[in-house]
Amino acid sequence: MSRRALTLLVSGFLVLALGIIGAIAKVPYVVLSPGPTENTIGEIDKKPVIAINGHQTYPTSGALSLVTVAYQGGPSSRIDLLTALRGWIDPSVAVVPEETIFPDTRSQKQVEEENTVEMTNSQDFATAAALTELKISYTTVVSVVSTEKGKPADGKLNQGDEINTVDGKKVTEVKTVADAVKSHKPGENVTFNITRGKDQLDVTVPTVATADGKAIVGVVMQSSYKFPFDVDINVGDVGGPSAGLMFSLGIVDKLTPGELTGGKDIAGTGTITPSGEVGAIGGIAQKMVGARKSGASVFLTPADNCDEALQAAPDGLRLVKADTLHGAVLALDALRTGKGAVPSCSTG
Structure with missing residues (x-):
């Protein structure tokens, strides 16, 4: 056997061995990638995401979409080394240490249960914030x-x-x-x-x-x-508190004449308090990619996430800064009518 052939054989064997090791070896990392978007003024499986009973509602159009982050990995289902390597190469995903998502003090099941509770709380907070914005007592x-x-x-x-x-x-x-x-x-x-x-x-x-x-x-x-009437929110298997702002906007849009979106496809993220303050979230880079892929041209961004968002915003996505629900409503009014200032992450 020639020297060249031997070199190729050894190299091929090493590549094969590394590939097998990469496919078998499990690593304590989690891959975060753009998740699905859901239009809060739309439907899931022919059921409205936000259903309001006991109060007059109005037609809507366009989209006010919440955005999500999907993850692979965790203590009970660790990813292999090759999956982690692919994630490190792909700019649209993030690979983070397992303990970032699943602290040692809590099991994967406990973290998932906490996310479910946070989602339920965010829906209550969103309803309270929307009614506060509309001066409806509860x-x-x-x-x-x-x-x-x-x-x-x-x-x-x-x-x-x-x-x-x-x-x-x-x-x-x-x-x-x-x-x-x-x-x-x-x-x-x-x-x-x-x-x-x-x-x-x-x-x-x-x-x-x-x-x-x-x-x-x-x-x-x-x-x-x-609350003085029923507000039911259905988003399926989505957890965490970061959809609060978009839930609130969806409720406001349905309870008021006219359309907040002006027919545009708008996405966004942010926690919400009952008084309407918007808070920072995680996974902003992946959420923006998911928003743009879904067709959004405007992205409502928590003020505290603006710096990070500016560094990772995909082309064609306009970042609108939101620090309160009231501010977000005014920003959407300005976008729709062309009158008034639209707060931007790029202008501080």
């Missing part, structure tokens, strides 16, 4: 989820108790209660007025000090909402 209920064993609230506050006031101050959000408790010195009492079943009670709970000296009572709470 009721906020802060209730007890659990108490910490051995802490003062244990045995005094029960799961399901609705907290009406704290130290005489009307409770409108979890933060109201937390701030009231923290305003006390450890050892002082906090007075809760609660609804338990059909009864309304005053419950006095002493505070204790945390390791850093702050006052606590040891109660875990959550906010829920009583």
Whole structure:
């Protein structure tokens, strides 16, 4: 056998061996890629993404699309080395250490369950934000989820108790209660007025000090909402809180005459608070690619993601900065009418 033939044979064997190793070897990384988009004013499987019952709605057109990130990998289904290498080469995807998505303290199932809970919360927050924007009244209920064993609230506050006031101050959000408790010195009492079943009670709970000296009572709470009509959101197997802004815009569009989009295909992302503040999200690069592939020409971008978005925006996608729901509505009005300023990531 000639030297050249031997070299080719050895090289071929090495390539084959590396290929086999790459296909077999599992690595602790996760590949993030552009996921599907869903039009919040459209339908999935012939059912509206946002269904409103009990209040007048109006026709819409165009698209207000939420965007997603798909992932491969995780502790229970690790990717092979070749998949990771392909991801590193592809500029439209990201390859990140496994613990970035699935921390050691939580299992893959727990992370997925948390994403589901966050999606449910984002839908409630989106409805609250939309009604706040439209000045439609609703009721906020802060209730007890659990108490910490051995802490003062244990045995005094029960799961399901609705907290009406704290130290005489009307409770409108979890933060109201937390701030009231923290305003006390450890050892002082906090007075809760609660609804338990059909009864309304005053419950006095002493505070204790945390390791850093702050006052606590040891109660875990959550906010829920009583809306004057039904808003049902159906997005299938999508998790996380980042669709909040687009849900809110979809609700606003359906509840108001005219069309926010002007018939355009608009996508976007961002968490939302009940008061309408837009928060940053992860995976902005992959979400923009997915938006552009779906046909969007405008992308509503959380203000805190603008710098990152500018570095990765695909051609033909206009980045519109959104820091509040109200600001996003005004920006869409300006885009549709050609009147007024449209906030842009490129202009700070």
